Amino acid sequence: MIKTLLRCLVLVAVPALCAPAIAAEPAAPHPGEKVYREVCQACHMANAKGAEGAGRITALAGNSNLAYPEYPISIVTGGKGAMPWFRGQLSDQQIADVIGYVRTHFGNKYKGKVTAAMVVENGAPVQLRDER
Numbered sequence: 574m575i576k577t578l579l580r581c582l583v584l585v586a587v588p589a590l591c592a593p594a595i596a597a598e599p600a601a602p603h604p605g606e607k608v609y610r611e612v613c614q615a616c617h618m619a620n621a622k623g624a625e626g627a628g629r630i631t632a633l634a635g636n637s638n639l640a641y642p643e644y645p646i647s648i649v650t651g652g653k654g655a656m657p658w659f660r661g662q663l664s665d666q667q668i669a670d671v672i673g674y675v676r677t678h679f680g681n682k683y684k685g686k687v688t689a690a691m692v693v694e695n696g697a698p699v700q701l702r703d704e705r
Contacts, residue, residue: 603670603673603674603678604670604674605667605669605670605671605672605673605674605675606674608663608667608670608671608674609671609674609675612659612663612671613633613671613675616630616656617630617631617632617633618630620634620679621633621634621675621678621679622634622679628655629655630655631656633675633679633681634679635679635680635681636681639672639676639681639683640683642672642676642683642685642687642691642695643691643695645672645675645676646668646672646687646691646692646695646696647695647696647697649663649668649671649672649696650668650695650696650697651696651697652697658697660696660697660698660699661699664689665689665692665693665696666689666692668689668692668696669688669689669691669692670687672687672692673686673687
């Protein structure tokens with residue numbers, strides 16, 4: 574009986590030990606992550622919790638204003654208060670990607686894809702910066 578159990582154990586264990594390890598492929602980063610890190614993070618912070626000092630930078634983490642993508646689209650494209658507009662500095666696709674990223678990260682779990690077409694439809698018109 575012991576020999577039979579050992580044979581069964583060998584039949585199960587040896588193939589598992591000899592099988593090549595299956596490496597999990599790393600998940601592709603969200604397309605908006607790079608824009609967030611390079612543009613937004615400077616003010617909204619790496620954890621998206623915003624900041625206070627000379628002014629108040631809105632927290633994006635857990636922000637219920639992100640529930641409907643039209644709101645962040647209008648802010649990112651048209652600016653508001655200390656928040657500059659990025660229409661003309663970022664492409665419509667980059668704006669859509671970064672809004673989609675923020676809406677699904679930092680504790681936010683808002684559904685629905687944000688597209689460049691939505692940015693075109695709901696965004697502020699391109700503004701020219703005053704270069705005086």
